[in-house]
Amino acid sequence: MSTPDVFQVVLGLAAFLCTLATGLVLIFAIVVMPGLGTLGDHAFLQAFQVIDRVIQRNQPVFIAVWMGAVVAVLLSAVIGFNRLEGAAWVVLLVAALIYLFGVQLPTFAINIPLNNRLQGLKIDALDGESARLERQIFEPRWNRWNLIRTILGAITSILLIYLLAVG
Secondary structure, eight states, X not given: OOOOOHHHHHHHHHHHHHHHXXXXXXXXXXXXXXXXXXXXXXXXXXXXXXXXXXXXXTOHHHHHHHHXXXXXXXXXXXXXXXXXXXXXXXXXXXXXXXXXXXXXXXXXXIIHHHHHHHHTOOGGGOOHHHHHHHHHHHHHHHHHHHHHHHHHHHHHHHHHHHHHHHO
């Protein structure tokens, strides 16, 4: 059995971490948000605050997976630039661009600012109409972009696994 080279290891790590990160957003899309969606407005806002607070306090496994995926994808692209040619290089470049601009950019440009806005609310002080309005500002947009992140993350994982299989 031959020893895998550095590129194959980094590419494998990128595929693994992107798949884990995509699994996280998938769980939010198919379990967490639909479950929270059944709650009343105050309870929805409070529950999301609590869940997000765990992440915002730099939960170490979450940070390792989420940021590790970014680093591994970038390293794969840099190393792959010198190692791959033709269609394989294009697939890696497309995977990296999809992940960085389709998963990470919306996270930092849309989902995190929505989360931070929600974290700044004093939910107990909101009347019923204000809670409903805050939820309307948050929930549909957050869910839409989370679905986009989920689909694009899955495409990234498929492309990276494909490269591992043909590599």
